[in-house]
Amino acid sequence: MPELPEVETMCRGIAPCLGTTIQAIYRPRCRLKPIQIRPLIGTLRKKLYGAQIIAIERVGKRAVLCTNQDTFLVFEPRMTGLLLLSDPPDTEHLRLHIKLTSGGRQRGIQNLLFWDRRGLGTVQLLTESTYATLCHGGKLGPDALQMTPALFFQQMGKSRRAIKVALLDQKLVAGIGNLYAAEILLLAGIHPEQTCLQLTDRDWQNISRATRRVLRQAIRYEGSTLGDGTYRNALNKKGRYQNHHRVYGREGETCRHCRVGRVKRIVQSQRATFYCPTCQPA
DNA sequence: ATTAATGTTCAGAA
DNA sequence: TTTCTGAACATTAA
Numbered sequence: 001m002p003e004l005p006e007v008e009t010m011c012r013g014i015a016p017c018l019g020t021t022i023q024a025i026y027r028p029r030c031r032l033k034p035i036q037i038r039p040l041i042g043t044l045r046k047k048l049y050g051a052q053i054i055a056i057e058r059v060g061k062r063a064v065l066c067t068n069q070d071t072f073l074v075f076e077p078r079m080t081g082l083l084l085l086s087d088p089p090d091t092e093h094l095r096l097h098i099k100l101t102s103g104g105r106q107r108g109i110q111n112l113l114f115w116d117r118r119g120l121g122t123v124q125l126l127t128e129s130t131y132a133t134l135c136h137g138g139k140l141g142p143d144a145l146q147m148t149p150a151l152f153f154q155q156m157g158k159s160r161r162a163i164k165v166a167l168l169d170q171k172l173v174a175g176i177g178n179l180y181a182a183e184i185l186l187l188a189g190i191h192p193e194q195t196c197l198q199l200t201d202r203d204w205q206n207i208s209r210a211t212r213r214v215l216r217q218a219i220r221y222e223g224s225t226l227g228d229g230t231y232r233n234a235l236n237k238k239g240r241y242q243n244h245h246r247v248y249g250r251e252g253e254t255c256r257h258c259r260v261g262r263v264k265r266i267v268q269s270q271r272a273t274f275y276c277p278t279c280q281p282a
Numbered sequence: 283a284t285t286a287a288t289g290t291t292c293a294g295a296a
Numbered sequence: 297t298t299t300c301t302g303a304a305c306a307t308t309a310a
Contacts, residue, residue, distance in 0.1 A: 078290045118306045178289055
């Protein structure tokens with residue numbers, strides 16, 4: 001579930017790691033299937049020992065620790081991954097524990113934890129060139145917060161797919177997931193099954209504006225913690241944007257935007273889509 | 283006790 | 297080339 005706003009919140013939350021040095025890396029033992037960590041943990045330790053965290057970046061739905069050795073530790077939370085400074089929801093699903101020090105000695109110990117209930121998340125150490133390939137090699141589209149109407153049209157204007165499905169394609173635009181795609185299309189007033197090909201210039205303008213508005217607002221509320229309560233910020237606190245969802249997860253309820261329409265739920269690419277028939281006519 | 287559903291990404295197929 | 301399907305995994309609800 002972590003999409004752009006949740007990952008952005010994680011990155012801001014782990015800012016205390018900035019300037020610290022990696023002292024140790026533990027992989028807590030648990031009976032669950034281990035998550036994918038590349039390279040192997042021993043190599044990871046060798047390459048990261050003594051490295052200093054000089055920047056923290058978000059790339060689409062990934063959080064990245066940049067080191068002074070020109071390496072990049074990329075966390076991909078996927079469904080249920082979390083980056084925490086302390087206080088994990090449980091120890092059973094702790095996947096990686098990084099111990100950081102800020103002073104020359106033991107002063108200022110900082111812990112960085114990767115917790116993942118389902119275990120679909122990954123951690124990868126990349127070199128400068130492979131990291132550049134990830135960001136600019138066509139694997140990921142432009143960041144959702146950088147999109148303009150013209151960029152949207154360039155990326156998906158000629159596609160025959162439904163707009164909702166296209167918004168989820170990270171190669172076209174990076175950072176939007178199932179939840180925010182629904183909220184964006186509601187504010188843009190566009191039916192999720194409309195084909196990209198059918199959309200007008202005006203539609204792309206509305207999508208672009210709605211994207212910025214929804215994502216920025218969600219970041220302000222530190223993301224969405226859904227019913228299962230998995231998503232938390234770096235201090236294990238819930239997000240608050242779920243209280244402001246207009247359509248997502250609200251099938252049968254009145255639309256919070258127009259207060260007239262009844263929210264519908266359909267399935268697209270085997271995922272739930274929520275929309276308001278009044279705000280988003282076919 | 284099975285089965286479905288959850289939502290992200292990737293491999294492989296249509 | 298573009299688009300679609302199923303698998304990866306753990307947990308909960310039906």
